[in-house]
Amino acid sequence: MKKLSAFLFAMLLMAGVAQAQSIRVDGSTTVLPAMQKMVEAYMKANPGVNITVSGGGSGNGIKAIIDGTTDIAMSSREMKPKEFDAAKEKGRVVKPVEIAMDALAPIVNPANPLTDLKAEQLQGIFSGKIKNWKEVGGDDKEIVVISRDTSSGTYEAWQELIMKDQKVSPAALLQASSGAVLQVVSKNKYAIAYDGYAYVNNTVKALKVNGVQGGEKSVADKSYPVSRPLFIIVPESASADVKKFVDFIMDPAKGQKIIAEVGYFPVKK
Amino acid sequence: MAISRKLKDDLIRYFFLVTAMISIIALGLIMVYLFLEGLPLFKTVSVSDFLFGRFWYPTADPGEFGIMPLIVASLAVTLLSSCIAIPLGVMTAVYLAEIAGPRTRSMFKPMVELLAALPSVVIGFFGMVVVAPFLQDTFDLATGLNMFNAAMMLAFMSVPTICSVSEDAIYAVPRELKEASLALGATHWETIRRVVLPASLSGVSTAIILGMSRAIGETMVVLMVAGGAAIVPTSIFSAIRPMPSSIAAEMAEAPFRSDHYHALFAIGVVLFLFTLVFNIIASHIAEKHKQVGAATL
Numbered sequence: 360m361k362k363l364s365a366f367l368f369a370m371l372l373m374a375g376v377a378q379a380q381s382i383r384v385d386g387s388t389t390v391l392p393a394m395q396k397m398v399e400a401y402m403k404a405n406p407g408v409n410i411t412v413s414g415g416g417s418g419n420g421i422k423a424i425i426d427g428t429t430d431i432a433m434s435s436r437e438m439k440p441k442e443f444d445a446a447k448e449k450g451r452v453v454k455p456v457e458i459a460m461d462a463l464a465p466i467v468n469p470a471n472p473l474t475d476l477k478a479e480q481l482q483g484i485f486s487g488k489i490k491n492w493k494e495v496g497g498d499d500k501e502i503v504v505i506s507r508d509t510s511s512g513t514y515e516a517w518q519e520l521i522m523k524d525q526k527v528s529p530a531a532l533l534q535a536s537s538g539a540v541l542q543v544v545s546k547n548k549y550a551i552a553y554d555g556y557a558y559v560n561n562t563v564k565a566l567k568v569n570g571v572q573g574g575e576k577s578v579a580d581k582s583y584p585v586s587r588p589l590f591i592i593v594p595e596s597a598s599a600d601v602k603k604f605v606d607f608i609m610d611p612a613k614g615q616k617i618i619a620e621v622g623y624f625p626v627k628k
Numbered sequence: 629m630a631i632s633r634k635l636k637d638d639l640i641r642y643f644f645l646v647t648a649m650i651s652i653i654a655l656g657l658i659m660v661y662l663f664l665e666g667l668p669l670f671k672t673v674s675v676s677d678f679l680f681g682r683f684w685y686p687t688a689d690p691g692e693f694g695i696m697p698l699i700v701a702s703l704a705v706t707l708l709s710s711c712i713a714i715p716l717g718v719m720t721a722v723y724l725a726e727i728a729g730p731r732t733r734s735m736f737k738p739m740v741e742l743l744a745a746l747p748s749v750v751i752g753f754f755g756m757v758v759v760a761p762f763l764q765d766t767f768d769l770a771t772g773l774n775m776f777n778a779a780m781m782l783a784f785m786s787v788p789t790i791c792s793v794s795e796d797a798i799y800a801v802p803r804e805l806k807e808a809s810l811a812l813g814a815t816h817w818e819t820i821r822r823v824v825l826p827a828s829l830s831g832v833s834t835a836i837i838l839g840m841s842r843a844i845g846e847t848m849v850v851l852m853v854a855g856g857a858a859i860v861p862t863s864i865f866s867a868i869r870p871m872p873s874s875i876a877a878e879m880a881e882a883p884f885r886s887d888h889y890h891a892l893f894a895i896g897v898v899l900f901l902f903t904l905v906f907n908i909i910a911s912h913i914a915e916k917h918k919q920v921g922a923a924t925l
Contacts (some may be wrong), residue, residue: 400655415880416880418880418882418883418884419880421883422883422884428783439883441883441886442883503770503771508856508874508877509684509685509686509687509878514687515687518687526685526688527859529683529684529697529858529859529868530857530859530868531857531868532771532773532855532856533855533856533857533858533873533877534856535856535873535876535877538851539756542756542757543714543756543771543773546757546760546761546764546772547764547771547772549770550771589687609721
Protein backbone atom coordinates (compact mmCIF):
# COMPACT_ATOMS: atom_id res chain seq x y z
CA MET A 360 0.00 0.00 0.00
CA LYS A 361 2.85 2.30 0.95
CA LYS A 362 4.60 1.44 -2.27
CA LEU A 363 1.47 2.18 -4.28
CA SER A 364 0.91 5.59 -2.71
CA ALA A 365 4.57 6.47 -3.26
CA PHE A 366 4.17 5.51 -6.89
CA LEU A 367 1.01 7.56 -7.27
CA PHE A 368 2.74 10.50 -5.64
CA ALA A 369 5.65 10.22 -8.07
CA MET A 370 3.19 10.09 -10.98
CA LEU A 371 1.44 13.23 -9.76
CA LEU A 372 4.76 14.98 -9.38
CA MET A 373 5.79 14.04 -12.91
CA ALA A 374 2.45 15.12 -14.31
CA GLY A 375 2.87 18.46 -12.57
CA VAL A 376 6.33 19.00 -14.05
CA ALA A 377 5.17 17.95 -17.50
CA GLN A 378 2.29 20.37 -17.41
CA ALA A 379 4.47 23.34 -16.55
CA GLN A 380 6.72 22.97 -19.62
CA SER A 381 4.60 21.18 -22.14
CA ILE A 382 3.76 22.43 -25.63
CA ARG A 383 1.31 20.59 -27.85
CA VAL A 384 1.56 20.77 -31.65
CA ASP A 385 -1.06 19.29 -33.96
CA GLY A 386 -2.05 19.59 -37.61
CA SER A 387 -0.95 19.10 -41.20
CA THR A 388 0.93 15.95 -42.08
CA THR A 389 2.78 18.00 -44.72
CA VAL A 390 4.39 20.16 -42.05
CA LEU A 391 4.86 17.19 -39.73
CA PRO A 392 8.28 15.87 -40.88
CA ALA A 393 9.85 19.34 -40.58
CA MET A 394 8.14 19.97 -37.24
CA GLN A 395 9.36 16.69 -35.76
CA LYS A 396 12.97 17.51 -36.63
CA MET A 397 12.64 21.03 -35.24
CA VAL A 398 11.09 19.76 -32.03
CA GLU A 399 13.90 17.24 -31.56
CA ALA A 400 16.52 19.93 -32.01
CA TYR A 401 14.68 22.36 -29.75
CA MET A 402 14.23 19.84 -26.94
CA LYS A 403 17.91 18.92 -27.15
CA ALA A 404 18.89 22.58 -26.82
CA ASN A 405 16.34 23.24 -24.05
CA PRO A 406 16.16 20.28 -21.68
CA GLY A 407 13.07 20.42 -19.48
CA VAL A 408 10.82 21.56 -22.30
CA ASN A 409 8.46 18.87 -23.46
CA ILE A 410 6.81 19.17 -26.86
CA THR A 411 4.38 16.61 -28.20
CA VAL A 412 3.65 16.56 -31.92
CA SER A 413 0.81 14.83 -33.69
CA GLY A 414 -0.29 14.99 -37.31
CA GLY A 415 -4.06 14.97 -37.38
CA GLY A 416 -4.32 16.97 -40.60
CA SER A 417 -4.67 20.70 -41.25
CA GLY A 418 -8.41 20.75 -40.50
CA ASN A 419 -8.01 18.96 -37.17
CA GLY A 420 -5.05 21.15 -36.20
CA ILE A 421 -6.99 24.33 -36.85
CA LYS A 422 -9.98 22.90 -35.02
CA ALA A 423 -7.73 22.07 -32.06
CA ILE A 424 -6.27 25.60 -31.91
CA ILE A 425 -9.79 27.04 -32.02
CA ASP A 426 -10.90 24.74 -29.22
CA GLY A 427 -7.73 25.43 -27.28
CA THR A 428 -6.71 21.76 -27.17
CA THR A 429 -3.35 22.49 -28.80
CA ASP A 430 -0.80 25.27 -28.44
CA ILE A 431 0.43 25.43 -32.02
CA ALA A 432 -1.42 24.27 -35.14
CA MET A 433 0.32 23.29 -38.37
CA SER A 434 -1.48 23.94 -41.64
CA SER A 435 -0.71 23.48 -45.30
CA ARG A 436 -3.49 25.89 -46.28
CA GLU A 437 -4.74 29.33 -45.35
CA MET A 438 -7.33 29.43 -42.58
CA LYS A 439 -10.86 29.64 -43.99
CA PRO A 440 -13.07 32.64 -43.09
CA LYS A 441 -15.42 30.14 -41.42
CA GLU A 442 -12.60 29.04 -39.15
CA PHE A 443 -11.63 32.60 -38.22
CA ASP A 444 -15.29 33.15 -37.32
CA ALA A 445 -15.36 30.00 -35.19
CA ALA A 446 -12.27 31.22 -33.32
CA LYS A 447 -13.83 34.64 -32.75
CA GLU A 448 -16.95 32.96 -31.42
CA LYS A 449 -14.83 31.24 -28.78
CA GLY A 450 -13.14 34.51 -27.97
CA ARG A 451 -9.74 33.47 -29.28
CA VAL A 452 -7.48 35.50 -31.54
CA VAL A 453 -5.22 33.31 -33.65
CA LYS A 454 -2.46 34.32 -36.02
CA PRO A 455 -1.12 32.26 -38.96
CA VAL A 456 2.65 32.53 -39.47
CA GLU A 457 4.22 31.51 -42.78
CA ILE A 458 7.18 29.26 -41.99
CA ALA A 459 8.12 27.63 -45.30
CA MET A 460 7.32 27.18 -48.97
CA ASP A 461 6.25 23.77 -50.16
CA ALA A 462 6.49 22.74 -53.77
CA LEU A 463 4.39 19.93 -55.22
CA ALA A 464 5.91 17.67 -57.81
CA PRO A 465 4.07 15.67 -60.46
CA ILE A 466 5.61 12.21 -60.07
CA VAL A 467 5.76 9.18 -62.34
CA ASN A 468 7.43 5.79 -62.25
CA PRO A 469 11.18 5.97 -63.04
CA ALA A 470 10.52 3.70 -66.05
CA ASN A 471 8.36 6.43 -67.66
CA PRO A 472 10.25 8.14 -70.53
CA LEU A 473 8.63 11.56 -70.00
CA THR A 474 10.54 14.31 -68.17
CA ASP A 475 8.42 17.38 -68.71
CA LEU A 476 4.71 18.26 -68.81
CA LYS A 477 2.87 21.53 -69.25
CA ALA A 478 0.49 22.72 -66.54
CA GLU A 479 -2.43 22.41 -69.01
CA GLN A 480 -1.42 18.83 -69.83
CA LEU A 481 -1.37 18.01 -66.11
CA GLN A 482 -4.79 19.58 -65.78
CA GLY A 483 -6.05 17.49 -68.73
CA ILE A 484 -4.61 14.27 -67.32
CA PHE A 485 -6.02 14.77 -63.82
CA SER A 486 -9.45 15.90 -65.03
CA GLY A 487 -9.69 12.78 -67.22
CA LYS A 488 -9.62 14.52 -70.61
CA ILE A 489 -6.23 13.04 -71.51
CA LYS A 490 -6.46 9.30 -71.01
CA ASN A 491 -3.47 7.86 -72.85
CA TRP A 492 0.25 8.49 -72.42
CA LYS A 493 0.72 8.83 -76.18
CA GLU A 494 -1.35 12.05 -76.18
CA VAL A 495 1.43 13.72 -74.21
CA GLY A 496 4.31 12.01 -75.99
CA GLY A 497 4.63 8.75 -74.08
CA ASP A 498 3.86 5.08 -74.77
CA ASP A 499 0.46 3.92 -76.04
CA LYS A 500 -0.81 3.00 -72.57
CA GLU A 501 -3.69 4.06 -70.37
CA ILE A 502 -2.75 6.69 -67.79
CA VAL A 503 -3.38 5.65 -64.19
CA VAL A 504 -4.17 8.83 -62.31
CA ILE A 505 -3.54 8.81 -58.58
CA SER A 506 -4.84 11.55 -56.33
CA ARG A 507 -4.97 12.26 -52.61
CA ASP A 508 -8.24 12.19 -50.66
CA THR A 509 -10.25 15.35 -51.31
CA SER A 510 -9.74 16.78 -47.85
CA SER A 511 -5.95 16.59 -47.65
CA GLY A 512 -3.99 19.83 -47.83
CA THR A 513 -1.97 18.41 -50.71
CA TYR A 514 -5.14 17.85 -52.74
CA GLU A 515 -6.31 21.37 -52.04
CA ALA A 516 -2.97 22.79 -53.13
CA TRP A 517 -3.04 20.73 -56.32
CA GLN A 518 -6.62 21.80 -56.99
CA GLU A 519 -5.71 25.42 -56.50
CA LEU A 520 -2.39 25.40 -58.37
CA ILE A 521 -3.04 23.04 -61.29
CA MET A 522 -6.72 22.06 -61.58
CA LYS A 523 -8.10 25.60 -61.09
CA ASP A 524 -11.77 25.45 -62.23
CA GLN A 525 -11.57 21.78 -63.29
CA LYS A 526 -12.22 18.85 -61.00
CA VAL A 527 -10.03 15.81 -60.47
CA SER A 528 -11.73 12.96 -62.34
CA PRO A 529 -13.78 10.64 -60.11
CA ALA A 530 -11.98 7.76 -61.81
CA ALA A 531 -8.69 8.82 -60.20
CA LEU A 532 -7.37 6.38 -57.62
CA LEU A 533 -7.42 7.75 -54.13
CA GLN A 534 -4.57 7.26 -51.68
CA ALA A 535 -4.90 8.46 -48.12
CA SER A 536 -1.29 9.46 -47.41
CA SER A 537 1.80 10.83 -49.09
CA GLY A 538 3.65 7.61 -48.33
CA ALA A 539 0.96 5.48 -49.96
CA VAL A 540 1.11 7.64 -53.10
CA LEU A 541 4.84 7.00 -53.45
CA GLN A 542 4.35 3.31 -52.80
CA VAL A 543 1.76 3.00 -55.56
CA VAL A 544 3.65 5.09 -58.14
CA SER A 545 6.86 3.17 -57.52
CA LYS A 546 4.95 -0.08 -58.23
CA ASN A 547 3.03 1.08 -61.32
CA LYS A 548 4.74 1.94 -64.59
CA TYR A 549 1.78 3.89 -65.97
CA ALA A 550 0.88 5.89 -62.89
CA ILE A 551 1.06 9.62 -62.37
CA ALA A 552 0.51 11.39 -59.07
CA TYR A 553 1.52 14.49 -57.15
CA ASP A 554 3.27 14.79 -53.83
CA GLY A 555 5.15 17.29 -51.70
CA TYR A 556 8.83 17.71 -52.59
CA ALA A 557 9.75 16.56 -49.08
CA TYR A 558 8.36 13.11 -49.81
CA VAL A 559 9.81 12.59 -53.29
CA ASN A 560 12.64 10.05 -53.23
CA ASN A 561 14.44 7.99 -55.83
CA THR A 562 11.70 5.35 -56.11
CA VAL A 563 9.77 7.83 -58.29
CA LYS A 564 10.61 10.53 -60.82
CA ALA A 565 9.62 14.19 -60.38
CA LEU A 566 8.60 15.82 -63.67
CA LYS A 567 9.38 19.38 -64.72
CA VAL A 568 6.37 21.67 -65.07
CA ASN A 569 6.35 24.05 -68.06
CA GLY A 570 10.03 23.14 -68.46
CA VAL A 571 10.94 24.30 -64.97
CA GLN A 572 12.45 21.89 -62.45
CA GLY A 573 11.15 22.50 -58.93
CA GLY A 574 13.95 23.73 -56.65
CA GLU A 575 14.95 26.41 -54.19
CA LYS A 576 15.63 28.99 -56.85
CA SER A 577 12.60 28.36 -59.01
CA VAL A 578 10.32 28.33 -55.95
CA ALA A 579 11.85 31.48 -54.46
CA ASP A 580 11.59 33.46 -57.71
CA LYS A 581 8.07 32.01 -58.27
CA SER A 582 8.94 30.61 -61.71
CA TYR A 583 7.97 27.10 -60.56
CA PRO A 584 4.19 27.05 -60.87
CA VAL A 585 3.32 24.41 -58.28
CA SER A 586 4.30 25.84 -54.90
CA ARG A 587 2.46 27.11 -51.82
CA PRO A 588 3.22 28.49 -48.35
CA LEU A 589 3.06 26.41 -45.15
CA PHE A 590 1.82 27.85 -41.87
CA ILE A 591 1.84 27.46 -38.16
CA ILE A 592 -1.03 29.02 -36.28
CA VAL A 593 -0.50 30.39 -32.77
CA PRO A 594 -2.93 32.14 -30.46
CA GLU A 595 -2.19 35.80 -29.71
CA SER A 596 -2.27 34.88 -26.02
CA ALA A 597 0.43 32.21 -26.35
CA SER A 598 2.72 31.55 -23.38
CA ALA A 599 6.35 32.71 -23.36
CA ASP A 600 7.45 29.09 -23.92
CA VAL A 601 5.42 28.86 -27.12
CA LYS A 602 6.67 32.22 -28.38
CA LYS A 603 10.25 31.16 -27.76
CA PHE A 604 9.69 28.03 -29.84
CA VAL A 605 8.14 30.07 -32.66
CA ASP A 606 11.23 32.30 -32.64
CA PHE A 607 13.35 29.18 -32.92
CA ILE A 608 11.34 28.04 -35.98
CA MET A 609 11.80 31.39 -37.70
CA ASP A 610 15.53 31.63 -36.88
CA PRO A 611 17.49 31.32 -40.16
CA ALA A 612 20.34 29.45 -38.45
CA LYS A 613 18.08 27.02 -36.57
CA GLY A 614 14.49 26.18 -37.53
CA GLN A 615 14.68 27.48 -41.09
CA LYS A 616 17.85 25.46 -41.65
CA ILE A 617 16.02 22.31 -40.58
CA ILE A 618 13.15 23.16 -42.92
CA ALA A 619 15.61 23.22 -45.80
CA GLU A 620 17.12 19.88 -44.68
CA VAL A 621 13.70 18.22 -44.73
CA GLY A 622 13.07 19.29 -48.31
CA TYR A 623 10.94 22.42 -47.99
CA PHE A 624 12.05 25.89 -48.88
CA PRO A 625 12.80 28.32 -46.01
CA VAL A 626 11.16 31.76 -45.96
CA LYS A 627 14.02 33.43 -44.06
CA LYS A 628 17.70 33.17 -44.77
CA MET B 629 -28.06 -13.33 8.62
CA ALA B 630 -30.65 -14.39 6.14
CA ILE B 631 -31.36 -10.76 5.19
CA SER B 632 -27.77 -9.97 4.65
CA ARG B 633 -27.42 -13.00 2.41
CA LYS B 634 -30.38 -11.82 0.39
CA LEU B 635 -28.99 -8.31 0.25
CA LYS B 636 -25.68 -9.63 -0.99
CA ASP B 637 -27.46 -11.59 -3.67
CA ASP B 638 -29.41 -8.53 -4.78
CA LEU B 639 -26.31 -6.39 -4.86
CA ILE B 640 -24.53 -8.87 -7.06
CA ARG B 641 -27.55 -9.04 -9.34
CA TYR B 642 -27.70 -5.28 -9.71
CA PHE B 643 -23.97 -5.13 -10.27
CA PHE B 644 -24.27 -7.45 -13.24
CA LEU B 645 -27.34 -5.63 -14.50
CA VAL B 646 -25.40 -2.36 -14.50
CA THR B 647 -22.43 -3.98 -16.24
CA ALA B 648 -24.71 -5.30 -18.95
CA MET B 649 -26.41 -1.92 -19.27
CA ILE B 650 -23.13 -0.06 -19.74
CA SER B 651 -22.38 -1.62 -23.09
CA ILE B 652 -25.98 -1.17 -24.26
CA ILE B 653 -26.00 2.47 -23.18
CA ALA B 654 -22.64 3.09 -24.86
CA LEU B 655 -23.96 1.57 -28.07
CA GLY B 656 -27.13 3.65 -27.82
CA LEU B 657 -25.19 6.87 -27.26
CA ILE B 658 -22.91 6.17 -30.22
CA MET B 659 -26.00 5.64 -32.38
CA VAL B 660 -27.59 8.86 -31.18
CA TYR B 661 -24.34 10.74 -31.84
CA LEU B 662 -24.06 9.23 -35.31
CA PHE B 663 -27.54 10.41 -36.24
CA LEU B 664 -27.13 13.82 -34.60
CA GLU B 665 -23.99 14.49 -36.61
CA GLY B 666 -25.23 12.91 -39.84
CA LEU B 667 -28.73 14.29 -40.22
CA PRO B 668 -27.85 18.04 -40.39
CA LEU B 669 -26.48 17.36 -43.89
CA PHE B 670 -30.02 17.01 -45.17
CA LYS B 671 -30.65 20.67 -44.45
CA THR B 672 -28.44 21.49 -47.45
CA VAL B 673 -28.60 18.29 -49.55
CA SER B 674 -31.75 16.32 -50.29
CA VAL B 675 -31.85 12.64 -49.33
CA SER B 676 -32.23 11.51 -52.94
CA ASP B 677 -29.35 13.71 -54.15
CA PHE B 678 -27.25 12.17 -51.41
CA LEU B 679 -28.17 8.54 -52.04
CA PHE B 680 -28.43 8.66 -55.83
CA GLY B 681 -26.02 11.45 -56.78
CA ARG B 682 -23.16 10.22 -58.93
CA PHE B 683 -20.45 12.69 -57.92
CA TRP B 684 -18.57 13.01 -54.67
CA TYR B 685 -16.75 16.35 -54.48
CA PRO B 686 -17.18 17.28 -50.83
CA THR B 687 -14.56 20.04 -50.76
CA ALA B 688 -15.53 21.77 -54.01
CA ASP B 689 -17.54 24.96 -53.86
CA PRO B 690 -20.46 24.25 -54.06
CA GLY B 691 -19.83 20.72 -52.76
CA GLU B 692 -21.36 17.64 -54.38
CA PHE B 693 -22.39 14.88 -52.02
CA GLY B 694 -23.57 11.94 -54.15
CA ILE B 695 -22.68 8.58 -52.65
CA MET B 696 -24.23 6.30 -55.29
CA PRO B 697 -20.79 5.10 -56.52
CA LEU B 698 -19.75 4.44 -52.93
CA ILE B 699 -22.85 2.39 -52.12
CA VAL B 700 -22.56 0.37 -55.33
CA ALA B 701 -18.85 -0.17 -54.61
CA SER B 702 -19.55 -1.43 -51.09
CA LEU B 703 -22.24 -3.83 -52.26
CA ALA B 704 -20.23 -5.05 -55.26
CA VAL B 705 -17.06 -5.75 -53.31
CA THR B 706 -19.01 -7.49 -50.54
CA LEU B 707 -20.83 -9.65 -53.08
CA LEU B 708 -17.62 -10.57 -54.89
CA SER B 709 -15.82 -11.37 -51.67
CA SER B 710 -18.77 -13.54 -50.60
CA CYS B 711 -18.43 -15.50 -53.84
CA ILE B 712 -14.90 -16.35 -52.74
CA ALA B 713 -15.44 -16.64 -48.99
CA ILE B 714 -18.69 -18.64 -48.83
CA PRO B 715 -17.51 -21.76 -50.71
CA LEU B 716 -14.16 -21.66 -48.93
CA GLY B 717 -15.63 -21.10 -45.49
CA VAL B 718 -18.53 -23.53 -45.72
CA MET B 719 -16.51 -26.31 -47.35
CA THR B 720 -13.77 -25.95 -44.76
CA ALA B 721 -16.45 -26.15 -42.09
CA VAL B 722 -17.90 -29.33 -43.63
CA TYR B 723 -14.44 -30.86 -43.78
CA LEU B 724 -13.64 -29.99 -40.18
CA ALA B 725 -16.99 -31.11 -38.74
CA GLU B 726 -17.73 -34.18 -40.84
CA ILE B 727 -14.65 -35.54 -42.55
CA ALA B 728 -11.60 -34.66 -40.51
CA GLY B 729 -10.67 -36.83 -37.53
CA PRO B 730 -10.72 -35.37 -34.04
CA ARG B 731 -6.96 -34.74 -34.05
CA THR B 732 -6.92 -32.90 -37.37
CA ARG B 733 -9.94 -30.94 -36.25
CA SER B 734 -8.38 -29.86 -32.98
CA MET B 735 -5.34 -28.70 -34.91
CA PHE B 736 -7.00 -27.00 -37.89
CA LYS B 737 -9.84 -25.16 -36.21
CA PRO B 738 -7.67 -22.96 -34.00
CA MET B 739 -5.50 -22.22 -37.03
CA VAL B 740 -8.46 -21.03 -39.10
CA GLU B 741 -9.60 -18.95 -36.17
CA LEU B 742 -6.13 -17.51 -35.88
CA LEU B 743 -6.61 -16.07 -39.36
CA ALA B 744 -9.25 -13.82 -37.79
CA ALA B 745 -6.60 -12.49 -35.45
CA LEU B 746 -4.50 -11.09 -38.31
CA PRO B 747 -4.73 -7.30 -38.08
CA SER B 748 -6.53 -5.91 -41.10
CA VAL B 749 -3.70 -3.48 -41.80
CA VAL B 750 -1.38 -6.46 -42.31
CA ILE B 751 -3.81 -8.02 -44.79
CA GLY B 752 -4.12 -4.65 -46.52
CA PHE B 753 -0.38 -4.21 -46.75
CA PHE B 754 -0.04 -7.70 -48.19
CA GLY B 755 -2.65 -6.84 -50.82
CA MET B 756 -0.91 -3.59 -51.65
CA VAL B 757 2.68 -4.74 -52.06
CA VAL B 758 2.29 -8.39 -53.06
CA VAL B 759 -1.08 -9.01 -54.70
CA ALA B 760 -1.43 -5.69 -56.54
CA PRO B 761 1.82 -5.90 -58.57
CA PHE B 762 1.07 -9.58 -59.24
CA LEU B 763 -2.42 -8.84 -60.62
CA GLN B 764 -1.06 -5.90 -62.60
CA ASP B 765 1.57 -8.02 -64.35
CA THR B 766 -0.46 -11.20 -64.77
CA PHE B 767 -3.58 -9.65 -66.24
CA ASP B 768 -1.83 -6.62 -67.79
CA LEU B 769 -4.07 -4.25 -65.87
CA ALA B 770 -3.70 -0.50 -65.47
CA THR B 771 -3.67 -1.00 -61.73
CA GLY B 772 -3.66 -3.93 -59.31
CA LEU B 773 -5.46 -1.86 -56.68
CA ASN B 774 -9.00 -2.80 -57.63
CA MET B 775 -12.21 -4.50 -56.64
CA PHE B 776 -10.90 -8.03 -57.24
CA ASN B 777 -7.89 -7.49 -55.02
CA ALA B 778 -10.04 -5.95 -52.27
CA ALA B 779 -12.57 -8.80 -52.54
CA MET B 780 -9.83 -11.38 -52.10
CA MET B 781 -8.42 -9.63 -49.05
CA LEU B 782 -11.91 -9.25 -47.57
CA ALA B 783 -12.54 -12.93 -48.21
CA PHE B 784 -9.46 -13.71 -46.10
CA MET B 785 -11.09 -11.80 -43.31
CA SER B 786 -14.56 -13.30 -43.52
CA VAL B 787 -13.52 -16.93 -44.04
CA PRO B 788 -12.67 -17.45 -40.34
CA THR B 789 -16.04 -16.06 -39.24
CA ILE B 790 -17.98 -18.08 -41.79
CA CYS B 791 -15.99 -21.24 -41.17
CA SER B 792 -16.01 -21.13 -37.40
CA VAL B 793 -19.71 -20.34 -36.98
CA SER B 794 -20.89 -22.83 -39.60
CA GLU B 795 -18.60 -25.52 -38.24
CA ASP B 796 -20.28 -25.16 -34.86
CA ALA B 797 -23.68 -25.43 -36.54
CA ILE B 798 -22.74 -28.50 -38.57
CA TYR B 799 -21.11 -30.16 -35.59
CA ALA B 800 -24.29 -29.63 -33.57
CA VAL B 801 -26.48 -31.64 -35.97
CA PRO B 802 -27.92 -34.47 -33.85
CA ARG B 803 -26.11 -37.75 -34.21
CA GLU B 804 -29.35 -39.72 -34.68
CA LEU B 805 -30.06 -37.91 -37.93
CA LYS B 806 -26.79 -38.91 -39.50
CA GLU B 807 -27.01 -42.45 -38.18
CA ALA B 808 -30.52 -42.84 -39.53
CA SER B 809 -29.40 -41.63 -42.94
CA LEU B 810 -26.40 -43.95 -43.03
CA ALA B 811 -28.54 -46.87 -41.82
CA LEU B 812 -30.89 -46.33 -44.75
CA GLY B 813 -27.96 -46.92 -47.07
CA ALA B 814 -26.99 -43.36 -47.94
CA THR B 815 -23.33 -42.73 -48.54
CA HIS B 816 -21.33 -40.32 -46.45
CA TRP B 817 -21.57 -37.64 -49.18
CA GLU B 818 -25.32 -38.12 -49.57
CA THR B 819 -25.70 -37.79 -45.81
CA ILE B 820 -23.74 -34.56 -45.76
CA ARG B 821 -25.63 -33.09 -48.71
CA ARG B 822 -29.18 -34.23 -47.93
CA VAL B 823 -29.19 -34.39 -44.15
CA VAL B 824 -26.40 -32.54 -42.44
CA LEU B 825 -26.36 -29.37 -44.54
CA PRO B 826 -30.16 -28.86 -44.56
CA ALA B 827 -30.28 -29.48 -40.82
CA SER B 828 -27.58 -26.89 -40.15
CA LEU B 829 -28.83 -24.42 -42.77
CA SER B 830 -29.85 -21.75 -40.29
CA GLY B 831 -26.48 -21.79 -38.57
CA VAL B 832 -24.64 -21.71 -41.88
CA SER B 833 -26.77 -18.80 -43.17
CA THR B 834 -26.12 -16.87 -39.98
CA ALA B 835 -22.41 -17.50 -40.46
CA ILE B 836 -22.52 -16.26 -44.05
CA ILE B 837 -24.36 -13.08 -43.16
CA LEU B 838 -22.06 -12.35 -40.24
CA GLY B 839 -19.12 -12.81 -42.60
CA MET B 840 -20.69 -10.45 -45.13
CA SER B 841 -21.41 -7.81 -42.54
CA ARG B 842 -17.79 -8.00 -41.49
CA ALA B 843 -16.73 -7.46 -45.11
CA ILE B 844 -19.01 -4.49 -45.75
CA GLY B 845 -17.85 -2.68 -42.62
CA GLU B 846 -14.14 -3.37 -43.05
CA THR B 847 -12.18 -0.17 -43.50
CA MET B 848 -8.43 -0.57 -43.54
CA VAL B 849 -8.28 -3.23 -46.23
CA VAL B 850 -10.50 -1.39 -48.70
CA LEU B 851 -8.74 1.89 -47.96
CA MET B 852 -5.43 0.31 -48.89
CA VAL B 853 -6.24 -1.98 -51.81
CA ALA B 854 -9.56 -1.01 -53.42
CA GLY B 855 -7.99 1.82 -55.41
CA GLY B 856 -10.33 4.56 -54.26
CA ALA B 857 -11.89 5.76 -57.51
CA ALA B 858 -15.36 7.14 -56.76
CA ILE B 859 -16.99 5.57 -59.82
CA VAL B 860 -19.57 2.86 -60.34
CA PRO B 861 -17.48 -0.23 -61.19
CA THR B 862 -17.68 -1.49 -64.78
CA SER B 863 -15.67 -4.70 -64.34
CA ILE B 864 -14.26 -6.71 -61.46
CA PHE B 865 -10.91 -5.03 -62.13
CA SER B 866 -12.28 -1.49 -61.71
CA ALA B 867 -10.80 0.63 -58.95
CA ILE B 868 -13.56 1.43 -56.48
CA ARG B 869 -14.16 3.32 -53.27
CA PRO B 870 -16.44 1.61 -50.73
CA MET B 871 -18.12 3.74 -48.07
CA PRO B 872 -15.79 3.04 -45.11
CA SER B 873 -12.69 4.11 -46.99
CA SER B 874 -14.16 7.53 -47.79
CA ILE B 875 -14.94 8.10 -44.14
CA ALA B 876 -11.50 6.98 -43.00
CA ALA B 877 -9.59 8.94 -45.62
CA GLU B 878 -11.45 12.21 -45.25
CA MET B 879 -12.63 12.51 -41.67
CA ALA B 880 -9.31 13.74 -40.29
CA GLU B 881 -9.24 16.80 -42.53
CA ALA B 882 -12.90 17.67 -42.81
CA PRO B 883 -13.55 21.02 -41.12
CA PHE B 884 -15.51 20.46 -37.89
CA ARG B 885 -19.32 20.62 -38.36
CA SER B 886 -19.01 21.54 -42.04
CA ASP B 887 -21.23 19.95 -44.67
CA HIS B 888 -18.40 17.59 -45.51
CA TYR B 889 -18.13 16.50 -41.87
CA HIS B 890 -21.88 15.89 -41.68
CA ALA B 891 -21.81 14.07 -45.01
CA LEU B 892 -19.20 11.63 -43.69
CA PHE B 893 -21.38 10.94 -40.67
CA ALA B 894 -24.36 10.49 -42.99
CA ILE B 895 -22.33 7.84 -44.87
CA GLY B 896 -21.76 6.28 -41.47
CA VAL B 897 -25.53 6.20 -40.94
CA VAL B 898 -26.05 4.45 -44.29
CA LEU B 899 -23.33 1.95 -43.46
CA PHE B 900 -24.83 1.37 -40.04
CA LEU B 901 -28.25 0.67 -41.60
CA PHE B 902 -26.68 -1.85 -43.98
CA THR B 903 -24.94 -3.81 -41.23
CA LEU B 904 -28.03 -3.54 -39.06
CA VAL B 905 -30.16 -5.11 -41.81
CA PHE B 906 -27.57 -7.88 -42.24
CA ASN B 907 -27.59 -8.62 -38.53
CA ILE B 908 -31.37 -8.56 -38.28
CA ILE B 909 -31.61 -11.03 -41.17
CA ALA B 910 -29.01 -13.23 -39.50
CA SER B 911 -30.80 -13.35 -36.16
CA HIS B 912 -34.16 -13.79 -37.90
CA ILE B 913 -32.91 -16.84 -39.80
CA ALA B 914 -31.27 -18.22 -36.69
CA GLU B 915 -34.51 -17.82 -34.77
CA LYS B 916 -36.90 -19.13 -37.42
CA HIS B 917 -35.08 -22.23 -38.54
CA LYS B 918 -33.75 -23.25 -35.19
CA GLN B 919 -32.95 -26.95 -35.08
CA VAL B 920 -34.34 -27.80 -31.67
CA GLY B 921 -34.24 -31.53 -31.76
CA ALA B 922 -33.93 -34.55 -33.96
CA ALA B 923 -37.70 -34.64 -34.37
CA THR B 924 -38.15 -31.34 -36.18
CA LEU B 925 -36.51 -32.22 -39.46
